[in-house]
Amino acid sequence: MSDVLSGHFLTKHFGHTTALAGVDITIRQEEAVAIMGPSGSGKSTLLHCLAGIMKPDEGEVHLMGHRVDNLGERRRSELRRTRFGFVFQFGQLLPELPAEENVALPLMLGGVTRTQAVRQAREWFAPLGLQGMETRRPGELSGGQAQRVAIARALVSRPAVVFADEPTGALDQTTGQETMRLLVEATKHNEACLVVVTHDPNVASWCDRTVEVRDGRLTAQQATAYTTVLPAGGHA
Numbered sequence: 288m289s290d291v292l293s294g295h296f297l298t299k300h301f302g303h304t305t306a307l308a309g310v311d312i313t314i315r316q317e318e319a320v321a322i323m324g325p326s327g328s329g330k331s332t333l334l335h336c337l338a339g340i341m342k343p344d345e346g347e348v349h350l351m352g353h354r355v356d357n358l359g360e361r362r363r364s365e366l367r368r369t370r371f372g373f374v375f376q377f378g379q380l381l382p383e384l385p386a387e388e389n390v391a392l393p394l395m396l397g398g399v400t401r402t403q404a405v406r407q408a409r410e411w412f413a414p415l416g417l418q419g420m421e422t423r424r425p426g427e428l429s430g431g432q433a434q435r436v437a438i439a440r441a442l443v444s445r446p447a448v449v450f451a452d453e454p455t456g457a458l459d460q461t462t463g464q465e466t467m468r469l470l471v472e473a474t475k476h477n478e479a480c481l482v483v484v485t486h487d488p489n490v491a492s493w494c495d496r497t498v499e500v501r502d503g504r505l506t507a508q509q510a511t512a513y514t515t516v517l518p519a520g521g522h523a
């Protein structure tokens with residue numbers, strides 16, 4: 288499998304704090320990687336550097352062979368919108384928009400007409416078990432349903448990489464497991480790779496591989512035994 292995203296000697300300081308101390312990481316096509324480690328160890332900083340949200344002080348990030356960490360803010364913003372998808376602990380859906388428009392938003396920001404974007408967005412609802420929820424506002428959805436809307440929004444523009452920071456952190460254990468299953472399967476089915484920051488070993492167990500960050504360094508890598516059970520065809 289080819290490399291999709293890689294970080295080379297990523298280093299990041301905040302004042303006297305060293306958040307990343309020279310991290311090397313490679314994520315391959317359709318691979319799901321969990322980033323674990325104690326609080327304050329540098330997990331979110333690593334995700335933010337890989338995703339172009341933050342520039343590392345030293346080191347390089349490459350997406351499909353192209354260096355991306357040195358792009359200007361406008362190009363990195365475009366990269367985040369077109370090549371990356373994001374799922375955070377709280378789905379960060381816009382409360383005033385119906386679910387289908389929340390999902391359609393990345394497409395509309397990319398210039399697709401509202402009608403076409405909503406049509407494409409609707410295709411994601413049934414595969415994610417959200418049929419009938421299209422016109423509900425986020426406040427009318429359960430936590431698990433809202434995260435599934437966030438998953439649809441992360442995938443609608445067919446990104447190369449989905450980044451998730453504690454995607455199940457606000458959910459109970461059962462709903463969290465179901466959300467992870469859908470996140471991993473939908474991401475793989477769309478031939479994207481997944482980078483998940485989590486404290487929860489149950490969440491990490493859905494991934495192909497876990498890397499552990501301590502004091503800004505990767506300390507361990509272990510393979511986890513997850514294989515997709517999705518049938519071929521469809522979105523999720």
Ligand SMILES: Nc1ncnc2c1ncn2[C@@H]1O[C@H](COP(=O)(O)OP(=O)(O)OP(=O)(O)O)[C@@H](O)[C@H]1O
Pocket residue numbers: 301304305306324325326327328329330331332333
């Ligand atoms: N914007 C910032 N300004 C100053 N220090 C920061 C900033 N962001 C992170 N840090 C520091 O960098 C270190 C790594 O933070 P980071 O958020 O990456 O850790 P984490 O492993 O994601 O933690 P948690 O599991 O608690 O979310 C910590 O010591 C943190 O206090």
